[in-house]
Amino acid sequence: MTAQAQILPGNLDLLILKAVSLGPLHGYGILLRIEQISRGALLIEQGALYPALFRLVRQGLLKPSWGTSDNNRRAKFYELTAEGRKRLRQEAADWNRLAAAIASALGAQPEEV
């Protein structure tokens, strides 16, 4: 496994929104999806996922519903609400701008100054 990066709490919200935007998932599914889409580069404390999920539900960004998982267990599935989708777009754009800015800053060469 390559070196994993600890993620900041705010970013976990963003990742959850992104993971769920690809299709309704239960908690463990979200964890696997994030691992998958980040190619295993991000380390997520498993338990920390749940407070974040409850928070997002409370903010009206996610909608929970009980269903059955692939292995026939009863599980709570999360999907994006309209507001959640809007928030994801906005935060993703913000993040990209910030990442680009920081990348450009870090990529600066002496002669450019």
Add this chain to the structure above:
Amino acid sequence: MRFFAGFRSLVSALFHRSGVEADMDEELRTHIQNRAHDLKRSGMPRAEAERVARIEFGGQERFKEEIREALGTRFLDTLLQDLHFAFRMLRNSPGFTIVAVLTLALGIGANTAIFSYVDAWVIKPLPFPQADRLMVFVSHDTKKGWTGTDITSADLLDFQQHNTSFEQTAAWASWNFNLTGDGPPAFVSGGRISWNFFETLGVKPIAGRTFVQDDDKSGAPRVAILNEGLWKSRYAGDPKIIGRTIRIDDESFTVVGVMPGKFQFSLMGIANLWTPLALTDKERDDRNSSWLSAFGRLKPGVTPTQAGADCAASFARLEKQYPKTNTNLTLLVSSMIEEVGKNEGAPQVLMCFWIVGLILLIACANVANLMLARASRRAKEFALRGALGASRGRLVRQLLSESLLLFFLGAVAGTLFGKWGMTWIQSAIPDRIRGYLVNYGEANLDFRTLAFTMGVALLCGLVFGLAPAFESSRLDLNGPLKEASGQASGGKRSTRLRRIFVSAEIALAVVVLISTTLLVRSFIISVGASPGFTPANLMVAALELPKTRYAESAHMRNFSDDVLARLRTLPQVVSVGAASSVPFGGFGQVVLIEAVGKPAPRPGEQLGARLTAASADYFSTMQIPLIKGRTFTSSDASGDSPSAMINQTLARQFWPNENPVGQKIKFGEQQTVCTIVGVVADVKVNQLRQRPERQMYVPFTQFPSTLLGFVVRTTGNPVAMPTAIRNEIWAVDRDQPVSAVEPMETLIVVKDTPNRVLTKMMVFFGLLATFLGAIGIYGVMSFLVSQRTHEIGIRVALGASPLQVMRMIMDQGLKLAMIGVLLGVLAALGVTRSLAFMLYGVNPRDPATFIGVTVLFAFVAVAAGYLPARRAMRVDPIVALRNE
């Protein structure tokens, strides 16, 4: 929207809490099972997979807490949890809990009881709707500077005509009535009132009607309104009372209404009967005698200031129109609530409120100290909880919950104690003076009083819980845990806090004890002081002759002569006398006086004196000492220049270096000139604490009066005497009401009741403060000893004698006590001056009191410190050191 969503989730979370918790558990469990399942598939043994899944997940409880926080239920959750835990902690140390709750119950209960009186006497003394809109009119002479609540009828009528600020204005005059027929003649006090009197106050009758405008016209059919009490007692609650004819002052009146027994207008005093003012034409034009009192109800939106300006404008106009009578005269308005409060002992009630406030602080400091001592015994528990991850805020909250719960329990117990106190105060007030007291001297444990009690308790619980909570939650994780012995460890800081608390507490107790001692001493001195005559074995009968039948002086003279002659023949009677007014019997008249042959006083600077018309043997019967000259004789019955007697105060002020006997004095509106024949001692006429006043006597035979008091000196205290006296009076005039025939000593005690009640309360408060102060010293000393047991053990092992140990401990305690006493004495020097208005014969800085209290507290400190010190003395070094 977000807010509502959040609110909904909070509400649903609260109502379906168990559902939410179950969901949460299931979701986390599913996650771990899923993970274990995946790990197993990757080849891990089942048991191992489940273990790893759980470890990877992390601390479930912590995440659950975070989830609860995200849901917004955490706050209530921890609150309930805190309270539950606090309750358990209090139950586990019943000794601490009982002492703390009892201490608080005493402190809070005293406040509950006194607050109920503050509420009834100061905050809402008038049980009328929108009482704050009621204004009393006050006459004010801008030049002479005096004010009075009386006004002439003509001025009032003028003002009523032009007034724009008041919805209604009503007038009244206190009045005494003689009721005849329907049983023995009775003397009833009440008032003549304008027709809208009750309407302006906002009071409705329980039967019939109040007066209407037509009743208030001169010459209208005579009507009267009774009080429920009079209706029940004299007319046996006659259901057909409305319309019944009764005899008042020898005239027929028709009863039109009955007012509720609880109706009270304390400015009027006790009132049981009302008749309309029905001003005569002569009265309507009278601008000379101010005999009416008046009040009004402000129009909506009008402020008292605007109304005051309106009054001033009206009176400025009158001043121009009637310069002879109205020069310098203006009219002010004053809130009726304030006027009632001024008259009726509100300052005394407020003073009690201050004192119980201090007592509550003492109790709180005591409990705070107990909590500190207990917290330091629990230092290990806190360190352990800190080490396990409890934040400091969490510990503070836990300790605060305990403190709040303790104060809440104290408030509950205090309410019971306060209720008992209120019952006691009410039972201490004799029924006969209730009518003079605001709200009949009653107070209720109503919603406001309960809210006050709980509010004060929780506020104190918060304030006094904070210091111990912060102090004991400073997280020193290692120290306490290392002390394997389980020894109490108090940091230097918390020890200092404890010392501050105990010193402050003693200082407060000293202030309370000095204040209460001064008041109690005043009472003892005033009761011991001579009223200027001998009250023992003296009977008093007071009455008022109706002017209708006793218009002529000769009639009054004959009546009194006849009664005196008859009374003299009664068995066991030593001597009898009569006077226009008798000390402690009510009534009384003050006239302006002037010494003949001295420079005339400037207008407005004339002096007044209490004038009493007395029979010749009045002075010997009362046993008022004669200082100079002689008393009246039968030869004073006639003569060109009437005789007069004066008291010592008047003699000293008017003829400081001369013999007053033989001097002449002028008095009253007629400027009657009298020759002074004798000087007698000062007599107290209203209360034992009265300051000396100028008094003057004239012979009753020459100045007969319709107001009459008979004094009868007896041997022993014959039980049948009142009836016998009454019968002799009725033998002379069978229609003459006699107010009451009572021993002089009873009259004095009744007048002194407020002081008696107050003094008993002061004794109680003084004892309470001392007791709480003693507990405080004892508690801290015990704690210090238990804290130093180890050190004492070493000292004893090294050869310290038990006496040395005891001295060491006592020194420590005495030092704290003395700092407190010193601070208390300094504070008392500053505050007792504000008690001066209630003191009698005692200086607010009375050295004996200050020194006595200081010495007393030194003894209290020694006594309270002795038990812990003795315990220290008996420390066995082997046991103390084995504790290691």
